[in-house]
Amino acid sequence: MQTLQKKKPKVLVVDDHNPILAALKLRLEHANYEVVVAHDNLSACVKARESNPDIALLDIDLPDGNGFDLSEKLDQLSTKTLPKVFITASKSEGLRKQAEYRGAVDFIEKPFTCESLLAAIEEAELRV
Amino acid sequence: MNMDFLKLATDLSSESGDAESTTHSTQFAGNEPTDRSRGADPISVLLVDDDDVDLESVRRLLRKADDSIQVLCAQDIISAQQKLLSSSIDIVILDYLLPNGDVGSEHISELRELTRDTHLPFIMLTGFGDEKRAAASFKDGASDYLSKKDLTSGAIYRALTNAIDKANLARKLDNHRAIILHTNEQLKQSNEQIRAFYQTVSHELKSPLTGAREYIALVRDGVAGELNSAQKEMLNFSIDCCDSLTTLINDLVDTASIENGKLRLSIASHDMRKIASDCITRYRVAAENKGVLLNMKMVRDIPAVDCDKVRIDQLISNLLSNAIKFTEKSGKIMLSIDADKAMRSVVISVKDTGQGMETDILSSVFDKFVQAKDNAETGHNGMGVGLYLCKSIVDLHGGEIVVHSRINEGSEFRAIIPMKAVRGKDANTSEEETKGSCS
Numbered sequence: 001m002q003t004l005q006k007k008k009p010k011v012l013v014v015d016d017h018n019p020i021l022a023a024l025k026l027r028l029e030h031a032n033y034e035v036v037v038a039h040d041n042l043s044a045c046v047k048a049r050e051s052n053p054d055i056a057l058l059d060i061d062l063p064d065g066n067g068f069d070l071s072e073k074l075d076q077l078s079t080k081t082l083p084k085v086f087i088t089a090s091k092s093e094g095l096r097k098q099a100e101y102r103g104a105v106d107f108i109e110k111p112f113t114c115e116s117l118l119a120a121i122e123e124a125e126l127r128v
Numbered sequence: 129m130n131m132d133f134l135k136l137a138t139d140l141s142s143e144s145g146d147a148e149s150t151t152h153s154t155q156f157a158g159n160e161p162t163d164r165s166r167g168a169d170p171i172s173v174l175l176v177d178d179d180d181v182d183l184e185s186v187r188r189l190l191r192k193a194d195d196s197i198q199v200l201c202a203q204d205i206i207s208a209q210q211k212l213l214s215s216s217i218d219i220v221i222l223d224y225l226l227p228n229g230d231v232g233s234e235h236i237s238e239l240r241e242l243t244r245d246t247h248l249p250f251i252m253l254t255g256f257g258d259e260k261r262a263a264a265s266f267k268d269g270a271s272d273y274l275s276k277k278d279l280t281s282g283a284i285y286r287a288l289t290n291a292i293d294k295a296n297l298a299r300k301l302d303n304h305r306a307i308i309l310h311t312n313e314q315l316k317q318s319n320e321q322i323r324a325f326y327q328t329v330s331h332e333l334k335s336p337l338t339g340a341r342e343y344i345a346l347v348r349d350g351v352a353g354e355l356n357s358a359q360k361e362m363l364n365f366s367i368d369c370c371d372s373l374t375t376l377i378n379d380l381v382d383t384a385s386i387e388n389g390k391l392r393l394s395i396a397s398h399d400m401r402k403i404a405s406d407c408i409t410r411y412r413v414a415a416e417n418k419g420v421l422l423n424m425k426m427v428r429d430i431p432a433v434d435c436d437k438v439r440i441d442q443l444i445s446n447l448l449s450n451a452i453k454f455t456e457k458s459g460k461i462m463l464s465i466d467a468d469k470a471m472r473s474v475v476i477s478v479k480d481t482g483q484g485m486e487t488d489i490l491s492s493v494f495d496k497f498v499q500a501k502d503n504a505e506t507g508h509n510g511m512g513v514g515l516y517l518c519k520s521i522v523d524l525h526g527g528e529i530v531v532h533s534r535i536n537e538g539s540e541f542r543a544i545i546p547m548k549a550v551r552g553k554d555a556n557t558s559e560e561e562t563k564g565s566c567s
Binding site for chain 1: 342
């Protein structure tokens with residue numbers, strides 16, 4: 001007897017640092033998520049329109065605007081509100097609070113552990 | 129007005145004209161204090177009195193005391209203003225009662241404003257020496273008060289030189305104050321630049337570190353193929369090294385933020401058990417790798433605590449990391465969460481059976497850049513800011529941290545945090561305030 005497995009959600013991953021972007025993609029694919037990647041605001045919006053992701057994992061420091069701005073753009077582009085996880089290497093004050101204010105599921109500091117990353121994505125998955 | 133008075137007035141006028149032409153020049157550059165020390169140049173006095181006889185007698189007394197004194201005379205405020213604007217005056221001797229009931233001391237502020245010298249000294253003169261007038265004069269900013277009745281050259285000279293010295297001192301004080309404020313502002317800016325630099329460096333270091341750590345973790349987790357246990361163990365050590373480097377970078381940035389008073393708490397209601405058990409989970413592997421037994425106990429049920437979850441996590445993590453670092457194989461570490469009897473504060477204790485500390489180090493263990501033992505001696509690296517950060521985090525929560533330690537027996541750090549949010553002390557406190565209460 002076959003059991004129907006629920007399809008894992010599609011995660012849009014945005015980070016301007018290519019090695020990290022590739023590592024995040026590997027990690028999430030290894031956990032059976034479908035992954036779409038983008039390295040800046042503009043390409044993220046294009047990818048979001050094309051692929052209609054379920055979850056967004058957004059770096060805060062991006063070359064053409066920050067992850068918070070991108071978060072708003074993604075909400076405008078989509079018919080649904082994407083659960084979002086923010087990730088950053090920055091220690092600037094108030095980023096965590098800003099993320100909370102924008103309804104983020106989680107806020108992850110780089111370097112991250114795979115446990116904290118997957119826990120945040122799983123939490124986001126519950127809100128899909 | 130008789131002929132004598134006319135002659136006197138003419139003499140005075142010509143003398144004041146002479147004085148004006150020989151008076152040295154003093155710059156009033158904005159509010160910049162000007163030190164006109166006695167001795168270098170003759171003292172220049174503006175004498176304001178509507179009574180010709182009084183003017184002349186005071187002038188003579190002044191010249192008798194010191195014949196180098198330059199005396200300019202004015203018989204009303206308008207004329208005094210003109211003299212102050214056109215000449216460099218060291219001191220004003222001002223009659224208390226001017227024509228039409230005008231009170232001389234009430235003009236002190238405006239005359240000082242005119243010269244842009246807030247410390248220009250004024251000595252008040254009156255024909256009636258009474259305490260009320262003296263008090264009123266001082267209130268208006270006069271430096272001294274003399275009665276015309278028994279005026280001597282000695283008394284007037286003493287008052288004159290004292291007032292000038294006092295004014296010079298006040299100007300020097302202003303100057304020093306301005307220098308201190310300016311230096312303080314420069315230091316603040318430097319601190320801010322250092323903090324910004326640390327943040328940039330932190331970001332630039334952490335990006336490649338994130339890549340390095342995650343690729344090692346991906347290989348360890350078998351994403352690139354199966355590994356044997358020895359290979360996995362080696363990669364775990366690499367990850368531990370990355371994590372140590374991350375902690376050092378974060379501590380460096382946090383220390384700079386504390387120095388600038390920029391470390392702010394984000395207070396919300398949190399379950400202390402959850403924060404503590406998350407820390408234990410994170411440090412269990414490191415403790416096991418060292419053969420140290422790490423345990424946690426909740427001594428009693430504690431309601432949610434108003435705190436900054438990230439900072440309390442950092443506090444416990446730093447204490448656990450230290451305890452693991454200084455506890456040898458087969459040693460024990462206990463993290464316990466308790467409350468005081470009144471259930472007003474939560475008590476976080478990290479107790480180990482490690483090396484312990486000498487008594488003389490305990491009083492400075494929470495200071496910056498202090499290591500309980502020399503790095504070379506112990507082989508442990510660190511910048512010595514971990515406990516300083518712990519102390520600052522506890523301070524910001526309005527709590528207290530104490531340490532008990534005995535050499536070769538172990539240490540116990542106890543952080544006492546109010547359960548309900550209190551207005552925490554600023555992290556940028558003085559050195560004395562940041563010292564922990566040690567016993």
